[in-house]
Amino acid sequence: MANQPAIDPMEQFQIHKIVDLPTFHIGKIPVDMSINNSVLTMIVGAVLIVLFFALTARREIVPNRGQAVAEALYNIIDRVLVGPILGPHGRPYVPYLFTLFMVILTLNLMSVVFAVGNIAGQSWTFAVTSQLAVTATLAVLTFFSVFILGFIKHGPKFLGLFFPSGMGVIGAILMAPIEMLSYFVRPVTLAMRLFGNMLGGHVVMSLFGSFVVALAIVGLSGGMATLAFIPSALSFAMIVALTGLELVVAVLQAFVFAALATVYLNEVVNFGHGH
Amino acid sequence: MNAAVADFHTYKLIGAGLAAMGMIGAGVGLGVLFGNYLQAAIRNPAGAASQQTMLFLGMALTETMGLFAFVVSLIILFGS
Numbered sequence: 001m002a003n004q005p006a007i008d009p010m011e012q013f014q015i016h017k018i019v020d021l022p023t024f025h026i027g028k029i030p031v032d033m034s035i036n037n038s039v040l041t042m043i044v045g046a047v048l049i050v051l052f053f054a055l056t057a058r059r060e061i062v063p064n065r066g067q068a069v070a071e072a073l074y075n076i077i078d079r080v081l082v083g084p085i086l087g088p089h090g091r092p093y094v095p096y097l098f099t100l101f102m103v104i105l106t107l108n109l110m111s112v113v114f115a116v117g118n119i120a121g122q123s124w125t126f127a128v129t130s131q132l133a134v135t136a137t138l139a140v141l142t143f144f145s146v147f148i149l150g151f152i153k154h155g156p157k158f159l160g161l162f163f164p165s166g167m168g169v170i171g172a173i174l175m176a177p178i179e180m181l182s183y184f185v186r187p188v189t190l191a192m193r194l195f196g197n198m199l200g201g202h203v204v205m206s207l208f209g210s211f212v213v214a215l216a217i218v219g220l221s222g223g224m225a226t227l228a229f230i231p232s233a234l235s236f237a238m239i240v241a242l243t244g245l246e247l248v249v250a251v252l253q254a255f256v257f258a259a260l261a262t263v264y265l266n267e268v269v270n271f272g273h274g275h
Numbered sequence: 276m277n278a279a280v281a282d283f284h285t286y287k288l289i290g291a292g293l294a295a296m297g298m299i300g301a302g303v304g305l306g307v308l309f310g311n312y313l314q315a316a317i318r319n320p321a322g323a324a325s326q327q328t329m330l331f332l333g334m335a336l337t338e339t340m341g342l343f344a345f346v347v348s349l350i351i352l353f354g355s
Contacts, residue, residue, distance in 0.1 A: 010353055080328060189339045196342030199349070256335040259328060 012206055013130055013199070038134070041126045045106045076255065077101055081262045089269045090262075097265075100142065101258040104129060108198065108250035112243060129253075130198035132191060139190035142261045150268040161267060190260060197253050201246045208242065211235040287351060294348040301341025308333050 019035035035043075056066035063071060077098045082090045111127035128134050150158040162179045163172040215232035218225050312330050316323035 084325075084328065189336075192342055192346060193335060193339050196346050197338075200342070200345055252331065256331055259332055260335060263332065 010203070012202060013127070015131075037126045038128055038131060041110060041128050042107065045103070045110055045128070048110075049102050049106050073102070073105075074098060077258060081259055085259075085262050085266050086269055090265065093262075093265055093269070096145075097258050097261055100138065100261060101254055104138070104194065104257050105251060105254035107134075108254055109247070111198065111202070112246045112250055127198050127202050129194055130202055132195045135194040136187070136191040138194075138257070139187040143187040143190065143264065146261070146264045146268055149265075150271065153268060154271050158268075158271065161271070186260075186264065190257065194253050194257055197249055201242070201249055205239060205242050205246065208235045208239050212239070291348045291351040294344055294351055297344025297347070298341040301338055301344070304337040304340070305334065308337055 015036045015038050017034045017036045018040055021032070021034045023030050023032045025031065052066075053070060056070040058064075058067050060067065078094055082094050082097065086093065107128045111125060111129065114125045150161070162176045162183065164175050164179060165172075167175060212232050212235045215228045215235065219228035219232060308330070312323075312326070315326075
């Protein structure tokens with residue numbers, strides 16, 4: 001037991017360079033554009049998205065299977081989210097929300113579906129969305145483009161968002177800091193939610209994976225210890241179940257990210273319409 | 276490993292465990308959320324589908340609180 005190699009569940013999130021490119025400087029800032037496993041996975045994801053829509057985008061009235069899937073995905077954003085929440089004024093924002101949804105969905109699913117683990121001493125799968133840097137970029141990009149859009153569309157009137165109506169002047173001024181805090185914590189929660197979900201799921205799967213191996217090694221020593229194969233098999237069954245759960249979570253988190261972006265957009269698009 | 280470092284390591288693990296207890300609240304919250312949704316959906320199945328988006332939004336917002344605790348716990352475990 002004591003001399004087993006420790007299995008670190010956080011090892012799978014380590015970034016390592018695959019193609020090393022020289023560091024160059026823009027002004028004083030060093031820029032390292034090396035291709036690491038995170039970038040590689042994102043490139044593969046982008047290629048997959050483009051390929052999928054290049055192959056399925058047709059104009060047939062009776063769609064084939066690929067076109068039906070593509071249209072179903074589009075309807076999730078267009079009919080389920082933007083239609084009921086944003087209304088007719090929300091149509092210009094469908095492309096951004098759909099892009100966001102597809103990127104997160106593809107990267108989430110890739111981290112579960114292509115879970116081949118270590119081959120040739122190197123991990124070939126990588127959960128891009130379990131990196132806080134990636135999810136924070138998506139969240140900040142979404143949040144601040146919505147915030148700036150509010151000022152472009154409504155001007156200084158948009159600050160009225162922080163002053164709740166129907167509380168009198170003093171009440172509204174007292175409430176403003178709280179409203180501001182709860183407004184500006186949104187990108188943090190948006191980033192944290194996706195990051196935490198993907199990280200948690202992968203850590204748990206990795207832990208159960210380590211149980212399978214560790215218990216099977218114990219079981220190989222023969223005698224009474226053979227019984228250790230039973231929890232090992234149970235752990236393996238657990239991994240199968242968890243993979244199914246992770247598939248659900250991957251789709252759900254992509255949907256939730258897009259849904260919350262839609263809700264934030266709603267405050268801008270339908271500002272002052274008694275939301 | 277001397278005694279002080281061992282103590283620090285022990286307290287770190289205890290702290291991470293305590294921090295993860297924040298997820299209890301999120302668990303209760305999710306139970307309340309889905310339980311009430313199911314109750315309402317059984318009473319009025321026709322209206323259930325239209326509220327599914329709100330269900331998932333509520334789920335996301337509730338879950339965030341638990342995830343904060345989870346992330347704090349991970350920071351204590353692996354961050355220092």
